[in-house]
Amino acid sequence: MTPSTRREVPCCEVRDLSKAFDQTTVLSNVSLSMKSGSFTVLVGASGCGKSTLLRTVAGLEPPTSGSIWMGGRDVTALSPKDRDIAMVFQSYALYPHLSVRENLAFGLRLRRTPEAEIVARVSEASAMLGLDALLDRLPRQLSGGQRQRVAMGRAIVRRPHMFLFDEPLSNLDAALRAEVRVEIRRLHDRMGGTTLYVTHDQVEAMTLADTLCLLRGGAVEQMGAPLALFDRPVSRFVAEFLGSPKINWLDGQVKHSSSGLHIAIGGKALKVPDRYGQLAEQPVLVGLRPHHLTTASDDVPQFATMNVTFCEALGFETYVHGTLSGMGDRTVVVRVEPSHRVTRGDTLPIGIRPEHTLLFDPRSERALDAPT
Amino acid sequence: MKAQKPRAPWKAWFLAFSLLLAAVGLVASDCKAPAANRIVLWHAYRGAEEEAIAQLGARYQAETGTAVEVLAVPFLAYASKLSSAIARDQGPDVFIDAHERLSSYREEGLLARAEAAFPKYDIDRYDSIASTVARDEDGAAWGVPFALKGVALIVNTELMPELPASVEQLVKARNDGVFPLAYESESAYVHAPWLHAFGGAMLGPNDAYGFTGESARRSVAFARGLVSSGVVPNGADGALVKQLFESRKAAAIIAGPGVVSELPPHFPYQVVPLPPLRAAPSRPDPFLTVELLLLTPRTASRPEVSAFARWLASDEAAKLRVRAQVVANNQPWHDDTVVPVAMRAFHEAALRSRPMSTRAAMRATWEPVEQAIRGVMRAAAADDAAIDAILAESRRRFESARPRAVSASPTRGLVALGLGLLLTAIALYRRAKPRFWSGVRASAGAYAYVVYATIAVFVLVVLPLVAGAVMSFFAGPRHQMTYAGLGNYVDILTARGGPLFGYGSFYRTLLVTVAWTIANVALHVTIGLGLALLLSRPLLRAKGVYRTLLIVPWAVPSYVTALAYKGMFHQQFGAVNAILRKVGAEPVAWFSHFSTAFAANVATNVWLGFPFMMVVILGALTNVPKDVLEAADIDGATPWQRFSRITFPLLLPQLVPAVVLGAVWTFNMFNVVFLVSGGEPDNQTDILVSEAYRWAFTRHAQYGYAAAYAVLIFGILWLTSRLSRRWQAEST
């Protein structure tokens, strides 16, 4: 089967799925739709139900209500083996008593694949993942990264319609994680299956996803292209969840004036981006990402003065923490060029790129431009 | 900072240990040297007799102020406890035992002459037969007659209002659903009256086997007739006989006074001596056992002991115990006010009984005689030729179990021992690592922690093992063992000259043992595994309840279970056959055939053994990671594939040691084999340990021979566990 024929297959769909363990509701009315060949990432805080959703899709947990469709079939009642899926577990879940080779071949053997085909597919996968030298070892003789590869290999050899990953990189160190992340995306593109990927790491989420699905307390908070979520979060929660360092908050007030609409913050006026259209005069929560604030310069006029309390110099950029005088005591983080030498106690003139300003209703915490 | 010198913990331990040793020593020496005037009496009585003796002791103590300790020792262990305790100077001052053992006690030097305590031994005071058996060939008395033991006919006077004048008449009195007569039809002891009636004796002159020839043939044919015509229940044991009588399902029984003393009040019964058997030339006299009051050599000279013994044997004391037993004194029987009617009948029966031979060979006749009786009872046809063949076989067994005159010069053995020790020393020296001794010195503190455990293991495990191994090079009864070199081993491994796989040969028994072990362990694992898998299902409700219930068979003492199962497999009254009858199937004579007896044993042991495997597997199952099973699900495994390819292989590392352990236990599962089938039919279901037991305790007390069996068993198990460990190491 080639990737092109794969793409004809209809998507996987989760319809109105709810799941409760005894009395605790873990998922409520989750609906997801995944295009064939797409890469969907589920993110959310710990305990929000990501794994549960993934396991329900896999068939390891029966849903309380709702249905799951794959390739146009209702698979809700099918057992995992009849769903044509492969899963990579956070713990890898390798078969401890089988060699790497047999771990890879296990699923094929169960399906009585001809031996020649097994050999071919195993060697293909092991070449793809660089496992050739490890084929005769037992899982306990492998490093964490090697185990992770075997777990992926086990999924790949089966050539399923759908790949499910549950935080597959969380047990690896940062450098390796970055490397494998790229590899996973490459493998996905090459295999052409549909992928559902769980993570709580936003870098993984942003870099891997075609579609990002942010879960909050068992419900979908926002779903869409990663940058759409980043740039146009529908709620304060989404805005805060994505982006590192976190988005800055200031309290403001929408004001009508002769020159048009502006936001008053601590006596200063900030332009409202055009896309908000008409707004009533009201208090607002103003969200400003650290890289949308900067040191005042000729291009960006000074908006406020920052009293620096702390400075993170990362080498390629520097984050300065502090408060803006006269604008409340919320801590604000600003990205500055690493050439700036800033220390605690300094004051720093700050400018704003107003077109990126995000506005939220302080009570509902929904974005003011969110569709209702 | 000053390095703190570690406190030597072993000093404290050493102190504690020495204190403990001192305490044990004090207690032990206390046993050794009884308080100046305390008197210790041992007996093996139960029930009413035990009570009577205890009361006598208490009464004597109250009257004279002399401390008396009365100890009831379990019957089965009595003789061996006595001889080992007296040999160590820790036994009783006075004890009561059956006259059959008199000669062997005398030979072992455990006895003092009765004259020591009874200067004016008044022979007329006691029953004359009893007085005779208490004397040796030269007429010297070694004990004082105490009580008479024998069986009589106990008749239910409602079911059989007219006392039978003959056995034939008794047998004819048939009633619906009632056996005219019940007795332990397969016990040689209760069969003896028939043998005596037809003119036989169990042990002939010169220790010749007596259960052969015309008299034996006619006696077993007669007994078989009683059972096959439904007059007498088949294969009943003592408990069943008693139960049949109490529930009025037997009109008469042959039994001892014990049954009578436990009958409910107002039960209509009467005791009479066994009536004559008209078909036979002589009277059916039962065996008589005379219980003697015996003195140990060490204390016979203590005046207070003598005084106590005299009082115990006195007519006054006899009057106090005549309610519980047939006393050997004559005087109480003249006094109608003290003698219960039933006891008088037992006394009368005892006076007509035949004292059992005191020869050591007598004890070796029981097993072959009973085998012959069972063989005839269960044979399909029993014409004279068939019976004779069975009798000849039982005789062969008796003869082949006789101790052989094996003796060897100890020189070669000593040389071999010396050489062995030397080689071991050299091997140890050569294998010791270069810095071995400095290593030992450096970790002296650590050795201090294990020294107590080492001593305990040495005393409790190693010493008995070595003692047993040493004993295996000796032959003969315990008090006169002679060095036999490898004679016992040669004898065992050559099947005593018989066919290698003949009945009772070592190899045949080994084969049975191996089959027994494999069958049991396979069933233990299968059932344990099945139940563990069921119990580990997450959706199962009330799991704790099931788990507890399933562990119960393990918690019940194994002999209790074994006895219960023996009862359940009884041919006529067992639950298993009752169920078979209910569903319309033929009842099975479970212990008549090897296969069924073996199956009964296996069923019992499986019941006892599966909980252990279940618990082990339940534990091992928790080590099978859940996500690995889920991965298999996703990889497409069916439940069976998931079990066979994931769960089972992951259980193996913990299952294999459990299986090895279970195999060792089963290999040596004496309780079940001994209590359920008892080796029936014809010792065919005996395993190596129960066979070893028979050599030690039923066949001329050949301890050395039994010890050689034990050493062989140890060797086999040691080798198997070594091999299994190597195999396991290789496979992982």
Ligand SMILES: Nc1ncnc2c1ncn2[C@@H]1O[C@H](COP(=O)(O)OP(=O)(O)OP(=O)(O)O)[C@@H](O)[C@H]1O
């Ligand atoms: N088998 C279960 N029984 C009861 N509650 C459960 C069970 N499995 C999960 N939960 C609950 O469901 C909620 C969601 O769990 P889930 O594992 O899906 O979280 P998650 O988003 O994957 O978190 P993490 O990022 O920490 O892995 C949690 O509150 C958890 O306690």
Ligand SMILES: [Mg+2]
């Ligand atoms: Mg999770």
